[in-house]
Amino acid sequence: MFIDAHTHIFPRIHGLNAGGPTRGLQYGRAMIGAEEIQVTPPFADEVIYTPEILLANLDWAGVDKAVLLQGPFYGECNRYVLEALQQYSDRLVGAAYLDPWITDSRQAFEEILASPSFRAVKLECSVPTGLCGIHPDARLDSPDLVWLWPALERHGLILALDLGGIGSRSYQTSAVRAIAERHPRLKIVIAHLGQPTPAAEADPDRWQLWEAQIDLGHLPNVWFDSASLVAYVHDEGYPFPSAERYLRLAIERIGVHKVMWGSDQPGTLVHATYRQYMTVAKLHTQFLSPQEQALVLGENALQVYGDQDVKD
Numbered sequence: 001m002f003i004d005a006h007t008h009i010f011p012r013i014h015g016l017n018a019g020g021p022t023r024g025l026q027y028g029r030a031m032i033g034a035e036e037i038q039v040t041p042p043f044a045d046e047v048i049y050t051p052e053i054l055l056a057n058l059d060w061a062g063v064d065k066a067v068l069l070q071g072p073f074y075g076e077c078n079r080y081v082l083e084a085l086q087q088y089s090d091r092l093v094g095a096a097y098l099d100p101w102i103t104d105s106r107q108a109f110e111e112i113l114a115s116p117s118f119r120a121v122k123l124e125c126s127v128p129t130g131l132c133g134i135h136p137d138a139r140l141d142s143p144d145l146v147w148l149w150p151a152l153e154r155h156g157l158i159l160a161l162d163l164g165g166i167g168s169r170s171y172q173t174s175a176v177r178a179i180a181e182r183h184p185r186l187k188i189v190i191a192h193l194g195q196p197t198p199a200a201e202a203d204p205d206r207w208q209l210w211e212a213q214i215d216l217g218h219l220p221n222v223w224f225d226s227a228s229l230v231a232y233v234h235d236e237g238y239p240f241p242s243a244e245r246y247l248r249l250a251i252e253r254i255g256v257h258k259v260m261w262g263s264d265q266p267g268t269l270v271h272a273t274y275r276q277y278m279t280v281a282k283l284h285t286q287f288l289s290p291q292e293q294a295l296v297l298g299e300n301a302l303q304v305y306g307d308q309d310v311k312d
Contacts (some may be wrong), residue, residue, distance in 0.1 A: 001294075002278070003301040004066040006059065006191060006227030006262030008074055009051050009084060013039070015075030018133025021053070022073055024048070028270075040266045042293040049266045051084035055091060057265065061278040064298070067262070067305055068094030069160055069191070071124030072134060078112070085117040092307045095120035095160050100145050113155060115271040120189070121157050125172070126164030132142040141175035149179050153186040158305065162191040166209050173213045180219045187304060188222045192311055193259070196246040197232045217254030223304050224250065226296075227262030230280065234271040244284035260301040261285075 013024035020033025024047030029038040088195040096112040124130035164170035200206040229243035
């Protein structure tokens with residue numbers, strides 16, 4: 001079974017990030033504040049990514065299931081994601097959007113709890129496209145957030161995190177370690193394999209920060225997805241050999257059970273087609289045994305995002 005552990009859907013781009021409001025234009029273009037960029041391939045007039053488009057890509061590439069994540073760049077779309085989860089429950093599992101640094105975050109969390117189809121809560125903390133760009137003082141170890149971690153643990157919700165670029169103010173490895181150790185029944189998934197890049201690899205101090213974050217995978221309740229590795233080395237071109245090296249380094253460090261394949265589609269489709277992503281995923285895991293390869297390409301995600309034990 002192949003499972004894409006990091007995907008997105010959205011009815012339109014209507015979000016916010018450090019550069020300002022985000023708005024979809026036409027043919028994959030979007031405005032980020034005053035800057036216009038290509039965020040997806042020019043699929044169509046409208047910049048949308050429906051669950052039906054996602055599923056068509058899954059079918060085209062031979063992928064069985066996908067995990068839906070959210071963030072402030074595309075904009076909060078909890079209702080839209082919830083409808084997709086209910087309509088395609090055999091193919092999709094998903095995370096709710098939450099900004100825990102707004103004043104009514106507890107009320108927003110209660111609304112999430114009223115929707116049992118959500119398996120996780122995603123905090124996209126990265127600076128350029130996430131919550132640490134919107135809230136410059138945002139800290140996961142803030143006293144204002146101490147209520148959230150036991151609440152997630154108690155209700156069996158996974159905590160999905162994007163901790164941003166290595167060395168950025170969102171790269172809060174020690175705070176995540178403290179949360180994971182204090183709440184051992186809380187499953188935590190860190191996106192993008194800690195965001196390894198050639199520039200960080202060339203800087204010993206920054207690379208130690210990456211290794212320290214990957215080492216969180218030694219904790220029994222922490223996993224990583226490998227989404228966007230291709231995007232970080234897109235200048236290399238297909239088949240993106242450094243992405244394989246980073247994947248191998250992480251697996252050698254924390255074990256094959258702690259890493260899940262993900263694409264981060266649709267944004268990463270500007271670098272390769274989805275069928276190419278699936279092909280690359282298979283190529284990049286050929287150093288593993290068939291049983292280990294199956295873990296990374298699907299079985300780990302099934303184990304992490306499968307049915308949760310929910311307690312009142």
